[in-house]
Amino acid sequence: MLPPKMYHQEFDSPEELQDAINCFWYTAIDFNEQASSFEVTPDGYTEIIFYFGSNLKISRNGVFHSMPSPFMMGLLNQPVHFHTKNKVEVIGIRCYPWTVFDLLGLPSGEKGVQTFEHPIAELQSNLNKCIETGKIEDAIHQIKHYFLDAKSHIPANSMLFKAGVAMRGANGTMLVSEVAEAAHATVRTLERKFKQSSGHTVKDVSALMRFEQVRNQLWSDPDTNIASLAHEVGYSDQSHLIREFKRYSGVTPAAFARKTKKGRQIMGDDFVVFVQS
Numbered sequence: 001m002l003p004p005k006m007y008h009q010e011f012d013s014p015e016e017l018q019d020a021i022n023c024f025w026y027t028a029i030d031f032n033e034q035a036s037s038f039e040v041t042p043d044g045y046t047e048i049i050f051y052f053g054s055n056l057k058i059s060r061n062g063v064f065h066s067m068p069s070p071f072m073m074g075l076l077n078q079p080v081h082f083h084t085k086n087k088v089e090v091i092g093i094r095c096y097p098w099t100v101f102d103l104l105g106l107p108s109g110e111k112g113v114q115t116f117e118h119p120i121a122e123l124q125s126n127l128n129k130c131i132e133t134g135k136i137e138d139a140i141h142q143i144k145h146y147f148l149d150a151k152s153h154i155p156a157n158s159m160l161f162k163a164g165v166a167m168r169g170a171n172g173t174m175l176v177s178e179v180a181e182a183a184h185a186t187v188r189t190l191e192r193k194f195k196q197s198s199g200h201t202v203k204d205v206s207a208l209m210r211f212e213q214v215r216n217q218l219w220s221d222p223d224t225n226i227a228s229l230a231h232e233v234g235y236s237d238q239s240h241l242i243r244e245f246k247r248y249s250g251v252t253p254a255a256f257a258r259k260t261k262k263g264r265q266i267m268g269d270d271f272v273v274f275v276q277s
Helices: 098-104 119-132 135-152 158-169 176-182 187-198 202-220 226-233 238-249 251-267 271-277
Strands: 005-012 021-030 036-040 046-053 055-058 062-068 071-073 082-085 087-095
Touching: 021 135, 046 119, 046 158, 046 238, 055 098, 062 098, 087 135, 087 271, 098 187, 119 226, 158 251, 176 187, 187 202, 202 226, 202 238, 202 251, 202 271, 226 251, 226 271, 238 251
Parallel strands: none
Antiparallel strands: 005 021, 021 087, 036 082, 046 071, 046 087, 055 062, 055 082
16 A cells, blocks of 8 residues: 655744644645554644544544544543545644633533534634635634634633743643742642643643653654653653653553654655654
8 A cells, every 4th residue: 555645734823822822733644545544642732623525533442433623632641543545634723731721712621532512613614615725824824813813802821821831841841839830829729720721730731741752752763762861851760751651652662663663664754744643
């Protein structure tokens, strides 16, 4: 079977949205006529996913379930597998988990991949027209405009913003007490507000951020020394890194690195983008 053809592009978030949205992205993958699957591994973001073209299905307990567009990829605690064929095009909004629910006016929750009812779904038709005519930047512009308007109607939470900046800057290595200090809040207040806004604790999200750093490093350089990486990313030792990595990916770092090498041999550098998306 021929490897899938793909294209990936990321778009910066406007300054007014940078405390809530990391970036916007577009990916097109042509799997030919062969039914194919791809894996999405956990990271420290919540993403809103619009897709166009072939039907996108998720595998749950060996059963395929068709996903509507849009749907939400919440914080994951294990990889998820999607199935499709032919060409599928995706627009993603990569949000910080402590801001996305307030931004959409939705109650927070701990679900991973989830459907949700929201007026944002009304964008699907216009976005589809843009995709069909190859006007990707026009589609991104429409989504940016939607979120700029949504953001103008909610008050900024400076405490969560400061906490998020500190956590991202330290790649999830800060203690909760240090995050609270950076946010000028007590630990109790921070934990309550963070859980209320994201559905997760500061510790949960920090652990995913650390995993994300290791995963990204192994994607870019599968030959990275695991012991050195453990020290660099803030794990207590190599065993701690291996346990946490397997918890979120289902495989050891060494097995993940081997898979990445094999993928590069088949698809070249596009494999990295393919797995990330």
